[in-house]
Amino acid sequence: MASLPNRIAQLLLIALLLPTPALSADSMIRLTDDRGHTLRLSEPATRPAAISTFGADVALALGRTPIAVTDYGVSGVPDYLASQLASASGLGPRHQPNLEVLSAVDPDLIIGIRRYTQKDSNQIAAIAPLLALDLITVDDSIRAVALAGQALGATDKASTLNRRFLSQIQRLEERSSADDKPTVALLTSGSETPFLYYDHFLPTALLEAMNFDHVGGAPPNPDSGIPLGYRINLEALLTLDPDIILLLPTSRQRAFTMNPIWPYLSAVRNNDVHEVPHYWKEGAGPIARTLILEDIERLLLSGTPSGPVQ
Template sequence: MKMNRFWIFGLAVFLVACGGNETTPKKEDNKAVETEETASKEQTITYLDKSYTLPSKVNNIIAASLESMEDAAMLNVKPLGAVTTAGKLPEYLASDLEGATSIGEKMQPNYETILKLKPDVILGSSKYPDEVVEQLNKIGTMIPVSHISTDWEDNLLLMGKLTGKESEAEKIISDYKTEAEAAKTKVAEKVKDKSVFVIRIRANSMFVYPASVYLNPVIYEDLGIKVPELITKTAAQEEISIETLADVNPDIIFLQFEESENDKKTAALDDVLKNPIFKSINAAKNDKVFVNVVEPMAQGGTAWSKEKFLNAAVENLSK
């Protein structure tokens, strides 16, 4: 009997041991499961030929650039945080982005505030200096949204991908192109052989931009107006003297002026408009100087800016 009891006990121990080996996962198996679970919680977003790893569902978006804020407004997206001017959302976007927490000024984000908001993604700016990029990347994935106007479609589609509104973004792009084609036909005779300039007053000086920058693509690409020689030679934002402007003598000027970008102690806009040399230019003599036809803080290279400016430009060019 003793032998039988020992034999049965030994058999039980053996079976338990074997059973334990079968049900205990190997360390390698655990790692594989963890990797699969992590992968299922992530997604890869490609933007301007670069890939970014983000949570599979993006909820907390920080719009740390005016470009991304304009895209958010266009798609009716409410970012958790956004850049502000003097602590307030820019007036022209305030109602669309109501409720967004201030994360600092457009070139001076508040890292501590952004960290507290626990962002899934930070939509920064391609204009950020290296030190800002480095700090934001320590907090989370930062995508530098392009400030180049010709990237407007990629920018809007990025916001669409992040928020499940890609089809809406595609429709906005398609509708704009249709509207632009119709507008081009509408103004063709009015602007034939006319020179058209977009000029921005900043720091009490006048600036022009390359044909592919700021609001210029609406004029020279979408409406098909000939690019002036001076603009073809412009490589970046470039100051233009009033004497040089008089020499090129444009027929039509779209003049943009934002108070916060100029010395408040001077009347920079009035100084230009009342200058005798400026008043001698064809555009001024023929009442073809159009001031702030679109919000002066509009970034130019976004769907929001393009749509607003196209409508305003056509209205004024048709006169």
Template structure:
């Protein structure tokens, strides 16, 4: 199953009481989950974001050494189980989880080991679209017995999204969006999470996938794309290709650069957040920056990760 979450429920009787059992179909099969999970391990940021929004404390998280700034207060004191790419099976086992939330891209190879530790759901977070991520949020709300709260929060987000979309200029040209990392400019295609986000907001992303939804693009490639606006996502203080590009005539010749329509945002929030809390903050910044209105960039949001 690629892009659909299906949840069915059955009832199982125990000698003492009736306990609900849910069979959840996910990316790598189906998993039976008994009762309401209380000790959840979240191995991707979007899952942590969902639990935070629902006020459900995880038993452990994968946080790459430090939590995302907008989630730091929520996961304070929560044990870490290593990085998202290489979570520690021993650390996970020691926490005695009753549910593990894993990502298809990062954790498909260790799914058999995770499933032996606890019921494990493998969801398409890293490569997922905005709609998929919202569906995952709703699923997590259902599993944690927060379905009513989850429905309300999702509806609130959708209303905010619709209100924000009204600000999008209908005359705006195409946008290229990507991450500025020390090892290159990682452009996000129209099939990536960020690509679907700006498309849903009414802006066009002219970049198609090249074997992957995200890939390295050279300055020459960016010039060939000739976007009317550019969104750059980077971390404060990092050395990136932009440091050299700024003095390059090719960069200076770009219509987006000449028009002052290069918008800079925090990489952790925009590229790694992938949850309702992050979405709502991104909508506010997309508006405050002037991006949606097709105006010259009003501010630099690289330092605003919370």
């Protein structure tokens, strides 16, 4: 597989050359999602629902306010979209959406994460066409935004968002130093053992594109993209000893930061531990992925220190 900077160049060229999809002779919109299922829409969707933060993000970015959205459980609707989702009905957590509420709001399209909707996909699709997406890698994000653009009747705008994103990656990659590659770890969990993401996950792939060396390594199943990462004990993390640690938010105190080994990590000793917002966990949407790039530029490319995170 091509390195991400090379892949970004390829994707940008494809985005520039790709013709605008036309409606079929019978004016039916046809698109194939990441299950391999073909969706047929008689007209662009105007009442999308989201079983994913991505669905809400991409709908808003393309000028459609979703009528129903899932949330992050106890954390609620993601902060970066909350002000624009006041009118949307709540569906509960993305791994267990309330299908009664979903049916009651009568959407004409449902945008979901494939791994969270798979077990109930028949029930969900009986309510409205289900666009089930992988949303793990940079390629997934580009494809998903393009598909959503077709479904929502905003193909040109989706193409513009993708080109802008790819160009922003190239600009930041040119700003970063290829000679000095700091090591970085993206961690999550509130337990005693953190979860470390693999390098194919969208935010870690973006870090790699910026010439950071993410210590998670390559995924064992690149074709499926699952698992997203693995549990790592503090002894093993100390062996990797990343220069920078990025922490996703958690509703609990991070028990692993209480481990006696934690203060010996170089990132902790050098005050190079940063807490990043929740959109890093589901960052495939046009708004989220742009915010992630802005965070990387502000926190890591400008040298702004954050201090230790507890």
